[in-house]
Amino acid sequence: MNTIDAQLFAKMFLAGAKNLESKKEWINELNVFPVPDGDTGTNMTMTIMSAAKEIVDIDEPNLENLSKAISSGSLRGARGNSGVILSQLFRGFTKAIRDKEVIDVPLMAVALEKAVETAYKAVMKPKEGTILTVARGVSVKARDLADAGCEDMAELLAAILAEAEAVLEQTPELLPVLKQAGVVDSGGQGFVEVLRGWNDAYNGVEIDYTLEEPAPAAEKSERTQEEADIKFGYCTEFIILLDRPLHSRQEKDFKDFLGSIGDSIVMVADDDIVKVHVHTNDPGMALQRALTYGQLSNMKIDNMRLEHKETLFKKAEKEAAEQAAAANEPRKEAGFIAISVGDGLNDIFVSLGVDQIITGGQTMNPSTEDIIEAVEAVNAEHVFILPNNSNIILAANQAKSMVKDKDIIVIPTKTIPQGITAMISYMPEMSIEENVANITAEIEKVRTGEVTYAVRDTTIDDKEIKCGDYMGLDGKTVLAAGSDMAKVTLDMVDAMVDENTELISLYYGSDVSDEEAEELLGRLSRLHEDCDVEMQRGGQPIYYYIVSAE
Numbered sequence: 001m002n003t004i005d006a007q008l009f010a011k012m013f014l015a016g017a018k019n020l021e022s023k024k025e026w027i028n029e030l031n032v033f034p035v036p037d038g039d040t041g042t043n044m045t046m047t048i049m050s051a052a053k054e055i056v057d058i059d060e061p062n063l064e065n066l067s068k069a070i071s072s073g074s075l076r077g078a079r080g081n082s083g084v085i086l087s088q089l090f091r092g093f094t095k096a097i098r099d100k101e102v103i104d105v106p107l108m109a110v111a112l113e114k115a116v117e118t119a120y121k122a123v124m125k126p127k128e129g130t131i132l133t134v135a136r137g138v139s140v141k142a143r144d145l146a147d148a149g150c151e152d153m154a155e156l157l158a159a160i161l162a163e164a165e166a167v168l169e170q171t172p173e174l175l176p177v178l179k180q181a182g183v184v185d186s187g188g189q190g191f192v193e194v195l196r197g198w199n200d201a202y203n204g205v206e207i208d209y210t211l212e213e214p215a216p217a218a219e220k221s222e223r224t225q226e227e228a229d230i231k232f233g234y235c236t237e238f239i240i241l242l243d244r245p246l247h248s249r250q251e252k253d254f255k256d257f258l259g260s261i262g263d264s265i266v267m268v269a270d271d272d273i274v275k276v277h278v279h280t281n282d283p284g285m286a287l288q289r290a291l292t293y294g295q296l297s298n299m300k301i302d303n304m305r306l307e308h309k310e311t312l313f314k315k316a317e318k319e320a321a322e323q324a325a326a327a328n329e330p331r332k333e334a335g336f337i338a339i340s341v342g343d344g345l346n347d348i349f350v351s352l353g354v355d356q357i358i359t360g361g362q363t364m365n366p367s368t369e370d371i372i373e374a375v376e377a378v379n380a381e382h383v384f385i386l387p388n389n390s391n392i393i394l395a396a397n398q399a400k401s402m403v404k405d406k407d408i409i410v411i412p413t414k415t416i417p418q419g420i421t422a423m424i425s426y427m428p429e430m431s432i433e434e435n436v437a438n439i440t441a442e443i444e445k446v447r448t449g450e451v452t453y454a455v456r457d458t459t460i461d462d463k464e465i466k467c468g469d470y471m472g473l474d475g476k477t478v479l480a481a482g483s484d485m486a487k488v489t490l491d492m493v494d495a496m497v498d499e500n501t502e503l504i505s506l507y508y509g510s511d512v513s514d515e516e517a518e519e520l521l522g523r524l525s526r527l528h529e530d531c532d533v534e535m536q537r538g539g540q541p542i543y544y545y546i547v548s549a550e
Contacts, residue, residue: 002153003102006061008202013070014209016197017052021045023193030186039391040186043080043365047087048194050077050367052211067098075398076369082187084368084394085119085131089191092118105156109146112139112160122394129174131187137167138195157199164192177476180460232262232279235302236286240274242294254289261285279304334432335380338419339366339388342540345416345507352423355380365392371399375406382407382432388419390475407432411439414475415448416538417505417548449474449492449547451485470544486520489545490527496549497528504531507538507546520545 004012020027020041027041051073058065071094074087095118096111097103103111116139120126141163145156168188172179201207246254246269254274258265262280269275274293278286283301290296337356338349341364346357356374360366375383383406385396393412400408409432413419425442426435454469461478465471472480472492480491493504504524508517514537521535538546 002151003104004108004153004202005102006063006066009063009097009103010055010058010061010066011207011209012198012201013055013066014052014197014211015201015205015207016194017045017048017211018207018209019197019200020048020190020193023190027186027190027193030183030189031181039080039365040082041190043083043391044086044187044190046367047074047078047080047083048090049211050074050369051087051090056209056211063100063103064098067094070094075402076367076372078368078395078398080365080391081394082131082190083365084398085123085187086191086194087368087398088119088122089115089131089135092116103153105142105150105153106146108153108156109139109142112142115139122398127175129171129178130185131191133171133174134164134167134185134188134191138164154203157195157202161192161195161199164188164195168192181458232264232281233303233305234281234283235264235277235279235304236262236283236300237275237277238287238290238299239297240276240290240294241297242272242274245271246274246293250293254293257289258286329379332380333428334382334384334426334435335378336384336386336423336426337371337374337378338386338423339392340416340419342507342510342538344537344539346539348420348536348538349423352420353426354386354423360389360392365389365395368395368398368402371396372402375399375403375408378406380406382409384422384426385410386413386419386422387411388413388416390414409436411436411443413443415446415450415548416507416540416546417448418443418446420505421446421548421550445550447474447496447549449479449496449545449549450543451489451492451545451547452543454481485544486516486523489520489547490523493524493528493547493549496547497531501528501531501549503548503550504528504533505548505550506533506535507540508535509538509540509542509544509546511541512544 024041024045027044028039030040051070054069054073055061055066058069071091074090078084078087092115093111096114097107100107116132116136119132119135123132126132138160141160142156145159150156168184171185171188172183175185178185251269255265255267258267258276258278261282262278264277264279266277267274276286276290280286287296287299336354337358338354339358339360340346340349341359349357355378358366358370358374360370371385375385385399385408387393387396387410393410393414396410400410411422413422421443422439425439427438430438450473452471452473454465454467454471456467458465463478463481465478465481469481469483470485470488471478472488472495474496479495480488482488497504506521506524517535517537521533525533540546
């Protein structure tokens with residue numbers, strides 16, 4: 001067998017997805033910096049799983065419907081730079097095979113070439129030593145074999161996997177930061193795992209193709225109450241006017257009985273009365289037992305299932321009315337979307353005029369689909385997207401290319417402070433073009449530092465860092481490190497500030513107390529008397545402080 005038909009290709013793709021999923025935590029740990037935000041494996045897994053889920057819904061696969069499912073699913077599910085690049089590789093690959101019956105060696109070579117071409121075009125400044133380099137090496141190897149007359153698909157797949165592994169091992173020589181950290185490129189490793197899955201499936205390795213990707217925790221928590229199955233449906237309350245006081249054994253027996261027929265039990269007894277509250281499916285049983293102790297008063301029984309459904313119905317009605325009202329309103333000139341995490345930071349963006357907050361950032365990059373949904377919810381002709389993270393800019397640009405009825409403007413904000421500056425810099429009286437130019441210029445003036453902790457021992461920028469140490473980072477540069485968080489933060493700010501700095505802004509995270517933040521604010525104000533120093537609660541995870549110097 002030297003060709004791949006649609007059914008086999010579907011299995012190969014799913015095997016690649018499953019293999020990547022099984023290695024995602026290991027790939028996450030292939031982080032250049034020893035910070036707790038490695039998410040390449042997670043991003044690539046969620047991207048490929050989005051396509052895999054589309055595949056399993058196809059009853060009669062052919063290369064055309066498989067190509068559409070893979071391309072659409074991965075594009076919309078793409079997260080992070082590595083996920084976006086992976087989706088573009090799939091997009092290019094499927095363009096070459098979608099109108100074919102089977103894939104042979106020459107077509108595989110063409111498809112891999114198209115994959116690499118498409119992925120390179122999607123990245124404004126392609127960097128070697130990354131997943132792109134690994135993919136290109138695979139493409140060149142496939143072309144060499146095809147031109148040499150190879151017709152054996154098993155030979156080709158084994159050869160391109162071996163080539164991918166070889167190129168991956170060379171990535172530290174192409175990117176000095178990889179060599180310094182002692183790791184290979186994490187995105188390239190993820191791509192190797194996909195190819196390994198393809199090779200295994202083609203050779204008949206037994207693979208569990210069941211997809212078990214869990215729903216995101218945030219989405220699950222928002223829906224839990226709405227979708228909960230109410231175990232006991234009647235909220236039952238009453239008062240017993242006692243014939244005689246209950247002794248302790250009777251009180252315990254009655255409480256145990258209520259526990260056998262329901263939950264949420266509250267029972268308060270004194271000499272004359274007993275007040276009872278219980279959720280049960282049989283209020284009559286509770287009332288009958290109560291009657292053995294005396295007369296009943298103030299009886300109240302509510303059907304919680306009906307109340308719950310009525311609440312959901314009213315909520316749905318309200319949402320529909322709001323959507324209808326929004327649809328009838330004329331579009332405003334400009335709207336704003338910001339990616340942010342932390343209730344304090346979210347509040348700041350909303351106060352500055354952001355229409356939609358997408359929860360995300362380090363370790364939780366939103367997908368292209370998430371961004372598209374936010375765009376659809378903003379009733380504006382021009383929609384500004386503030387990624388506020390360098391790993392989200394590609395997904396934002398991908399969303400831009402997929403939205404046709406609105407003008408999408410991606411401002412390449414790489415940090416939260418840049419996003420805040422972008423919002424402050426927007427001037428309604430200016431044209432959209434003038435605002436874009438002005439905002440882009442202003443965010444370039446913002447220098448950002450972030451304080452987090454190390455997850456492993458390492459040496460970076462001639463600084464010896466121990467696992468658990470605090471680190472002050474400016475992008476990919478370690479400005480300060482040590483065991484004292486306050487000192488590391490102060491040293492980081494010292495390294496950021498120069499004679500032109502006028503404003504220092506700090507946003508403290510969820511793991512910093514108000515008292516710690518106030519103390520640090522005082523110390524910074526005394527050390528930098530020539531600057532305005534301000535502090536706000538950000539509530540962000542992972543980063544104890546986010547600091548901007550302007």
